[in-house]
Amino acid sequence: MDVKDAVLQRRSVRSYKNKDVKLEVLGEILDIARYAASSGNLQNWKFIIVTDDKVKEEIATVCLEQMWMTEAPAYIVICNQFKKVTETFGKLGKMYSIQNCANVATTIMLLAKEYGLDTCWIGGFNNDSIQRILKIPEDVDPEIILTIGYENDVKVSEPVREELKTLVFFEKWGKKEAKIKGGFFNKLKKILKK
Ligand SMILES: Cc1cc2nc3c(=O)[nH]c(=O)nc-3n(C[C@H](O)[C@H](O)[C@H](O)COP(=O)(O)O)c2cc1C
Known part of the structure; x- marks a missing residue:
């Protein structure tokens, strides 16, 4: 793993x-x-x-x-x-x-x-x-x-997590736009889809 x-x-x-x-x-x-x-x-x-x-x-x-x-x-x-x-x-x-x-x-x-x-x-x-x-x-x-x-066969609920875009600032507190353009916020979605 x-x-x-x-x-x-x-x-x-x-x-x-x-x-x-x-x-x-x-x-x-x-x-x-x-x-x-x-x-x-x-x-x-x-x-x-x-x-x-x-x-x-x-x-x-x-x-x-x-x-x-x-x-x-x-x-x-x-x-x-x-x-x-x-x-x-x-x-x-x-x-x-x-x-x-x-x-x-x-x-x-x-x-x-x-x-x-x-x-x-x-x-x-x-x-x-x-x-x-x-x-x-x-x-x-x-x-x-x-x-x-060892986990019992009980369904553990899906994790609830805040979205990345609500968690990240660029360069300083509150700034939502990155200096460099790119697909920053798409990355985790791709990982989860794997
Ligand atoms: C500092 C800390 C204290 C926690 N204390 C408890 C606890 O006393 N009992 C419990 O069942 N879970 C406890 N947890 C687990 C959290 O409830 C759990 O991590 C959170 O709900 C997210 O779920 P997940 O771990 O399945 O992703 C604790 C987690 C942390 C980091």
Whole structure:
């Protein structure tokens, strides 16, 4: 699968087959994902892989009771060692540390597609509870939880996205015309038609 297909085919999947994900596969995905970019190359992430049914249920409960999560055979909890980044970048560090974790999360989600797996990004959770359940130290934030597994045969709705022409300006905020003439806004349509 090329990157374009992975980006276009990824959907948030909230129903999974009762099929384990091999540890080797999770290992391979994370081994590649750690090449994601990070500010100052600080790589302020740690990954906790959760497969235990009881722990998965406890976590789903403190994720605003998103109990569908328990269908996923594994969770990847991305933990943010923000101090590494604030020590280097001061005030901007906290924001960078979160961006770094978001970047590695996206990389994991796209790699998952390559391995025939699907994911869902979970941001709705109680930090303190996740910290307690997973024994995460105080100076580390649980930042993102990804569910990962094989998609159940439930139809996931088509993605709704804003049109490119409403998203892009040229040269400065608000300017809709490009300096150079060309078919800028036709490109994505062509990709989708492929
Ligand atoms: C920061 C962030 C937090 C999210 N939190 C949740 C969540 O708690 N539960 C959930 O089911 N989906 C969550 N999502 C997934 C979004 O709902 C989903 O990406 C969006 O609806 C677009 O759908 P798609 O991922 O299928 O393209 C989150 C996504 C992001 C980026």
